[in-house]
Amino acid sequence: MNDALEPVVAGVDLGGTNVRVGLVTAAGSIRAFRSASFDAGRGAGPGLRRIAALVRTCLRAAGDPPLVALGIGATGPLDWCSGRIRNPYTLPGWKDVDVRGPLEAELRVPVRLENDAVAAALGEWWQGAGQGARSMAMVTFGTGIGVAVVRAGEPYRGAGEAHPEAGHFLVDPSGPRCYCGTQGCWEPLAAGPALERLAHESGDPDLAGATAADVARLDHAGHPAARRVVAAASRHAALGLVNVVAAYAPEVIVLGGGAMGAYRRRLDEMRAIVAGSQPYLPPGDTRIVEALLGDHAGVLGAGYAALRPAREVPSS
Ligand SMILES: [Zn+2]
Secondary structure (H helix, E strand, O other): OOOOOOOEEEEEEEOOOEEEEEEEOOOOOEEEEEEEEOOHHHOHHHHHHHHHHHHHHHHHHOOOOOEEEEEEEEOOOEEOOOOEEOOOOOOOOOOOEEOHHHHHHHHOOOEEEEEHHHHHHHHHHHHOOOOOOOEEEEEEEOOOEEEEEEEOOEEOOOHHHOOOOHHHOEOOOOOOEOOOOOEOEHHHHHOHHHHHHHHHHHOOHHHOOOOHHHHHHHHHOOOHHHHHHHHHHHHHHHHHHHHHHHHHOOOEEEEEOOOHHHHHHHHHHHHHHHHOOOOOOOOOOOEEEEOOOOOHHHHHHHHHHHHHHHHHOOOO
8 A cells, every 4th residue: 555645435336247446536536447347146245356356456556545445336225324235136146235344344444335326426416417516316317217316415315215216206107017016107118128119119120129229320310210219218208307307306407328329319309398397497497417427427426425434534
């Protein structure tokens, strides 16, 4: 360890197939960054050792700065208070796993666990599209729809410290059945797989087997069936945003995730739907913008989550 270097925290963004690790300074600069494939199915023990090894690789790459804490944003559900992941859905084999204890023992620094949607929102609030906002919602249109709300740098938490699951807002009761058991949730109507489902249902031969990225590309090229698919999905995406505004009245909504490749060109239409649906909130009171940090949002937000308790610890 080199004490002459600026201290850093490690931010970890853990998904079912990929893990990203970055070293973050108190000012929000990333000193080293690694992205690696991750096989959650191999189990928690090997997974946590891999994370610790990636942190050490980053430390070596940055010249061995002092590591003061680690934050980890993981795909939910998880218990933020106890530092345990309870997630057999997207992290198979990680049911009721203590993440904090083994990593603290391995790296000898305090470890803080967050939901990945919360971590991405904290990252965008701290260093990205939500900078300066007193209240911000981040919506990630990925495989699902993640929503996290940040107010004055603090993530909103509900009963049992749970984060909102606003991807399950009811948007169209005649819509497809959601895995949560409800019919017509926002997520199956507007997350990335919705574009693929609508493409398949269109019956257009050009859209057979199309991915969300294919649909976006064909829409951009003016393909009529692809345009109809993106128009339908982006309308549902906007109706969910109407609910976000009604529920949280955020100053800014930051939009991210892979499906933004399709929605980017419809942003003005989506903004118009939101503005036309909330007479109590004058149009323009909620800005709707794109995320700025990409793959770095989760790492920066996990780092931010780790920094705050580290700052609160009195030096001895
Ligand atoms: Zn649902």
